[in-house]
Amino acid sequence: xxxxxxxxxxxxxxxxxxxxxxxxxxxxxxxxxxxxxxxxxxxxxxxxxxxxxxxxxxxxxxxxxxxxxxxxxxxxxxxxxxxxxxxxxxxxxxxxxxxxxxxxxxxxxxxxxxxxxxxxxxxxxxxxxxxxxxxxxxxxxxxxxxxxxxxxxxxxxxxxxxxxxxxxxxxxxxxxxxxxxxxxxxxxxxxxxxxxxxxxxxxxxxxxxxxxxxxxxxxxxxxxx
Amino acid sequence: xxxxxxxxxxxxxxxxxxxxxxxxxxxxxxxxxxxxxxxxxxxxxxxxxxxxxxxxxxxxxxxxxxxxxxxxxxxxxxxxxxxxxxxxxxxxxxxxxxxxxxxxxxxxxxxxxxxxxxxxxxxxxxxxxxxxxxxxxxxxxxxxxxxxxxxxxxxxxxxxxxxxxxxxxxxxxxxxxxxxxxxxxxxxxxxxxxxxxxxxxxxxxxxxxxxxxxxxxxxxxxxxxxxxxx
Numbered sequence: 274x275x276x277x278x279x280x281x282x283x284x285x286x287x288x289x290x291x292x293x294x295x296x297x298x299x300x301x302x303x304x305x306x307x308x309x310x311x312x313x314x315x316x317x318x319x320x321x322x323x324x325x326x327x328x329x330x331x332x333x334x335x336x337x338x339x340x341x342x343x344x345x346x347x348x349x350x351x352x353x354x355x356x357x358x359x360x361x362x363x364x365x366x367x368x369x370x371x372x373x374x375x376x377x378x379x380x381x382x383x384x385x386x387x388x389x390x391x392x393x394x395x396x397x398x399x400x401x402x403x404x405x406x407x408x409x410x411x412x413x414x415x416x417x418x419x420x421x422x423x424x425x426x427x428x429x430x431x432x433x434x435x436x437x438x439x440x441x442x443x444x445x446x447x448x449x450x451x452x453x454x455x456x457x458x459x460x461x462x463x464x465x466x467x468x469x470x471x472x473x474x475x476x477x478x479x480x481x482x483x484x485x486x487x488x489x490x491x492x493x494x495x496x497x498x
Numbered sequence: 499x500x501x502x503x504x505x506x507x508x509x510x511x512x513x514x515x516x517x518x519x520x521x522x523x524x525x526x527x528x529x530x531x532x533x534x535x536x537x538x539x540x541x542x543x544x545x546x547x548x549x550x551x552x553x554x555x556x557x558x559x560x561x562x563x564x565x566x567x568x569x570x571x572x573x574x575x576x577x578x579x580x581x582x583x584x585x586x587x588x589x590x591x592x593x594x595x596x597x598x599x600x601x602x603x604x605x606x607x608x609x610x611x612x613x614x615x616x617x618x619x620x621x622x623x624x625x626x627x628x629x630x631x632x633x634x635x636x637x638x639x640x641x642x643x644x645x646x647x648x649x650x651x652x653x654x655x656x657x658x659x660x661x662x663x664x665x666x667x668x669x670x671x672x673x674x675x676x677x678x679x680x681x682x683x684x685x686x687x688x689x690x691x692x693x694x695x696x697x698x699x700x701x702x703x704x705x706x707x708x709x710x711x712x713x714x715x716x717x718x719x720x721x722x723x724x725x726x727x728x
Contacts, residue, residue: 288599293589368601431590495564497587497602 278406283416290368295428295496300484302432310439313429317422323478325421328396329414329458330473334465335400336413348470349394355482357489361498367392373402414458418451526617527723530633533644535626538670540568543623545709547577554618557582557610563625592625600637629658646671651680654688662692673702
């Protein structure tokens with residue numbers, strides 16, 4: 274397992290399309306729920322323990338190499354009520370798959386691209402990419418969990434003109450939460466072979482889904498989601 | 499050269515600027531148009547579509563910064579059927595989407611080829627940006643940089659990657675030069691100093707047939723692209 278590969282995959286500059294998405298932050302800013310560093314921290318903590326936990330579980334399960342990547346993908350569809358968020362997750366999955374295949378060529382990634390020419394859900398692709406990079410389920414879970422907070426934090430720097438040092442300090446303060454979420458995700462993923470996909474976390478964040486639907490209908494916006 | 503290498507591990511979506519589609523057919527030529535806000539990129543795209551649509555199978559990808567204005571302008575002007583125009587959202591960073599992280603744009607061009615292809619030419623229009631914004635060679639085969647005389651006649655002298663390295667530099671809105679005090683001869687001399695032998699076109703689209711020199715440049719690019727396939 275290569276620590277360097279983890280840095281490459283987790284780097285915000287990894288060219289997988291994330292820069293165009295705010296992770297719900299743009300809708301939350303418009304609604305007045307995120308106005309500065311303290312409310313950004315609340316938003317991120319909430320997203321981490323819901324969307325982040327679910328994504329981390331899926332990524333860890335995919336990284337363990339479970340045959341059922343199609344079933345994992347279906348589980349995301351079943352879990353995500355918002356069509357706008359499902360669409361965004363598939364779009365990001367497709368973009369990550371392109372970057373992953375170019376970076377760590379692997380038959381498993383090629384097979385995933387064949388099965389999902391228009392994109393599998395991003396956490397499933399993330400776990401499979403981590404595996405192709407020689408990483409394990411914990412690495413995949415950390416990447417998935419971290420992305421669910423790093424995306425909104427950088428988006429809010431652009432949306433509010435928030436001090437970038439404050440935004441980065443918010444991420445640092447979420448460190449213990451990230452550890453907790455990643456550990457729970459990995460434990461759940463290890464139970465999948467015995468218990469099936471029901472072992473994976475299924476927390477939901479209704480306000481994120483409502484905000485995602487509203488945001489998709491805006492005529493003017495900075496971010497795609 | 500990098501555009502013609504064979505990729506060996508792929509049988510689904512292409513992963514980079516391969517000259518062939520996954521099914522082995524040659525893909526469309528991709529030309530990028532970049533430049534500052536308001537310099538006339540969309541007007542140039544519209545004029546090119548009208549000039550070339552009867553001889554080439556065309557499509558357009560726009561990269562709007564925070565709206566669908568450019569795509570909607572092209573739709574309203576009916577320069578192409580709507581299914582041939584796609585808008586990419588760039589998350590407040592147009593240069594990122596055409597240079598550092600080109601995945602959304604690659605998807606857009608591939609989807610256009612899947613849905614309305616076969617295509618000969620795809621024009622990829624950047625959102626208005628700054629003088630350093632250039633396209634990745636992984637996204638386009640050639641790039642055009644569009645500036646205008648009203649943005650200041652010192653822009654060619656200032657240079658920067660767009661002015662200096664673009665395959666074609668367009669200096670637009672020459673009809674405004676006398677109103678804004680821009681010296682076209684000085685702009686031409688500065689551009690020549692920055693660009694050496696790379697071509698520069700001065701144009702005014704007050705009359706749309708004046709896009710002809712740029713359309714001819716595109717035709718020559720396409721002819722070379724098609725000849726390389728033979």
